[in-house]
Amino acid sequence: MFGLMPWSKRKTALLPRMDTPFGWMPEEFEKVFTRFLPVPEWGYPWGLTMEEREKEVVVRVELPGFAPEEVKVDLVGGLLKVEAEHKEPAEKGKEEAERRYVKREVTLPPELELEKLEAIYRNGVLEVHVPRKAEAVARRIEVKT
Numbered sequence: 216m217f218g219l220m221p222w223s224k225r226k227t228a229l230l231p232r233m234d235t236p237f238g239w240m241p242e243e244f245e246k247v248f249t250r251f252l253p254v255p256e257w258g259y260p261w262g263l264t265m266e267e268r269e270k271e272v273v274v275r276v277e278l279p280g281f282a283p284e285e286v287k288v289d290l291v292g293g294l295l296k297v298e299a300e301h302k303e304p305a306e307k308g309k310e311e312a313e314r315r316y317v318k319r320e321v322t323l324p325p326e327l328e329l330e331k332l333e334a335i336y337r338n339g340v341l342e343v344h345v346p347r348k349a350e351a352v353a354r355r356i357e358v359k360t
Contacts, residue, residue, distance in 0.1 A: 262276060262277035262278075262317075262319065263275070263276050263277075263319045263321060265321055267324070269347075269353060270346060270347055271344055271345060271346045271347060272323065272324060272327060272344075272345045272347070273342060273343070273344055273345075274295060274321055274323075274342070274343040274345075275340055275341070275342050275343075276297045276319050276340070276341040276343075277339065277340055278297075278299045278317060278336075278339055278340070278341055279339035280301065280315070280339065281299040281301055281315075281317070281339070282301075283336045285299050285300060285301050286298075286299045286336055286341060287299070288334045288341070288343065290329060290332060293322055293323045293324075293325060293329070294320060294321075294322055294323070295320065295321050295322075295323055295343060296318070296319075296320050297317075297318070297319045297320075297341060297343075298316075298317070298318045299315075299316070299317045299318075300315070300316050300317075301315045301316075303315075323345060326347055326348050326350075327345045327346065327347055327348065328345070328346050328347070328348050329345065331345070331346050332344070332345050333345075
C-alpha cells in the first residue's frame with residue numbers, strides 16, 4: 216500500500232518477484248484471463264487488414280493456396296465474414312484427406328453502402344471494396360475571413 220504513494224522513494228518493483236511466497240500469482244492470473252477472455256495482440260487477426268479511404272473502405276484478407284471457388288464471403292448486418300475451405304485428396308498411405316480452413320470476421324463502419332459491396336480475389340488476396348454513402352464522404356469547407 217505504501218509503495219503506491221508518490222512521496223515514497225522505493226526503488227523496487229510493485230509486483231512481487233518470483234522468489235517471494237506469492238510471486239507466482241501475477242503469472243497465474245494472466246493465464247486464467249487469457250484462457251477465458253482472449254484478447255488479440257493486434258487490432259485485427261493475422262492476414263486481415265482494413266483500410267479506410269475517403270470514398271470507400273477496403274478489407275484485405277490473405278488466403279494463400281485457395282482457389283476462388285473455395286472462398287465464401289457473407290455479409291450479416293454490418294459483419295463481414297470470409298471463409299475458405301480446402302480439401303486435398305487423401306494420399307495412398309493416409310486414411311483421411313488433409314483439410315485447411317480459414318475464417319475471418321470484421322465489423323464494418325455504419326456509413327457504408329453495403330448493397331454495392333464488391334469482392335475481388337487475386338494472387339491469394341481477397342479484396343472487398345465497400346463505398347461510403349454520399350452524405351458520409353468528407354468534404355472540405357472553405358473558411359472565410
